[in-house]
Amino acid sequence: MSETLVSPDSRPRTERQPKGTSFAGLVGVELRRLWWRRLTKVVVAAVVVFIGATVYNAYNETSPERLAQQLDSYRIMQQEAPRIVEDCRRQQAIERDRSGDQTLDLGCDQQAQTPTLEEMGIGLPVADIVTEGIARTIALLLAFVALLLGASFVGAEFSTGSMGLWLTFQPRRLRVAASKLIAAAVGGAVVAVLGLVLTNLGARMVAVVNRPGSDLQLPQAPPLEEPLALLGLRIVALALGAGVVGAALGLLLRHTAAIIGTVLGFAVVVEGIVIQAFLQGRLQQWSVLKNIEAFVDRGTTYAAESCGPSSCEYAERTLSYTHGWVFLLCMALAVVLAGLVSFRRRDVT
Numbered sequence: 095m096s097e098t099l100v101s102p103d104s105r106p107r108t109e110r111q112p113k114g115t116s117f118a119g120l121v122g123v124e125l126r127r128l129w130w131r132r133l134t135k136v137v138v139a140a141v142v143v144f145i146g147a148t149v150y151n152a153y154n155e156t157s158p159e160r161l162a163q164q165l166d167s168y169r170i171m172q173q174e175a176p177r178i179v180e181d182c183r184r185q186q187a188i189e190r191d192r193s194g195d196q197t198l199d200l201g202c203d204q205q206a207q208t209p210t211l212e213e214m215g216i217g218l219p220v221a222d223i224v225t226e227g228i229a230r231t232i233a234l235l236l237a238f239v240a241l242l243l244g245a246s247f248v249g250a251e252f253s254t255g256s257m258g259l260w261l262t263f264q265p266r267r268l269r270v271a272a273s274k275l276i277a278a279a280v281g282g283a284v285v286a287v288l289g290l291v292l293t294n295l296g297a298r299m300v301a302v303v304n305r306p307g308s309d310l311q312l313p314q315a316p317p318l319e320e321p322l323a324l325l326g327l328r329i330v331a332l333a334l335g336a337g338v339v340g341a342a343l344g345l346l347l348r349h350t351a352a353i354i355g356t357v358l359g360f361a362v363v364v365e366g367i368v369i370q371a372f373l374q375g376r377l378q379q380w381s382v383l384k385n386i387e388a389f390v391d392r393g394t395t396y397a398a399e400s401c402g403p404s405s406c407e408y409a410e411r412t413l414s415y416t417h418g419w420v421f422l423l424c425m426a427l428a429v430v431l432a433g434l435v436s437f438r439r440r441d442v443t
Contacts, residue, residue: 145289156304244339275341379417
């Protein structure tokens with residue numbers, strides 16, 4: 095009687111080889127590791143505290159007592175305006191007689207035109223207006239903490255040596271790097287969404303608590319130029335990109351302290367000194383901070399020297415929204431590419 099040996103798994107050998115963790119599973123692992131880091135909890139707590147402080151400041155700025163004081167100052171200014179204009183015209187007549195130039199103008203007509211309540215920013219506290227103001231204020235902060243979170247997430251693995259251990263289980267470096275970049279992007283976006291949600295809730299609370307009485311007779315706030323959702327999407331996209339850039343800097347510099355020092359040095363030396371001091375302001379169109387402002391605010395302006403045939407003078411120039419997002423995208427892609435090349439070619443211990 096013959097016996098036949100049967101393999102417990104009759105599939106071909108190529109099909110029986112373990113395929114390892116999928117890329118989605120790898121990203122999930124990185125997200126869990128990012129969440130359980132102590133710095134993540136610190137960042138979330140810092141964002142909550144800072145937004146709480148800005149909401150409290152908005153509460154003080156829009157309180158009925160503050161609005162009443164601003165209205166009193168506005169009425170006093172209106173009462174004093176005719177006397178100021180009269181004094182200006184009297185001084186203008188004296189100067190014309192003294193100089194003999196009857197065309198001399200001290201701008202008295204402009205002083206006669208007092209600003210309106212809307213132009214002075216005095217109006218009913220509306221939740222959307224308060225939300226927009228706070229969101230524009232915290233946009234750069236959210237981007238910075240997202241960059242710090244992504245940089246520390248990757249840099250700490252090089253400092254502790256866990257990156258080398260991780261590569262023994264997942265030897266494909268670009269796959270590992272991509273999973274970390276995606277995890278950092280998701281972390282930055284989540285931080286931004288959390289900040290915007292808390293901002294909106296706080297602004298609506300301020301608008302309800304500080305609703306003034308009808309006796310103040312405040313004008314209605316002007317409508318927003320665009321929906322709040324579009325501003326929120328730009329801020330989330332900025333934080334997402336900052337998280338990716340932070341993780342790419344971690345792949346490139348491999349130490350959290352080195353990354354923070356590089357970012358602060360760039361901000362002080364390049365943004366604060368070189369761009370401001372050289373070429374009479376014409377380098378501001380290549381400033382990262384100025385392009386962030388153009389991206390968030392859908393365009394911005396800066397002062398730069400313009401020279402004509404006979405003289406040079408400072409003039410206001412426009413930095414468009416398109417220039418802002420294209421510049422930031424190119425910078426982010428350059429940093430990510432440098433980080434991936436460095437991570438693939440350099441040794442990891």
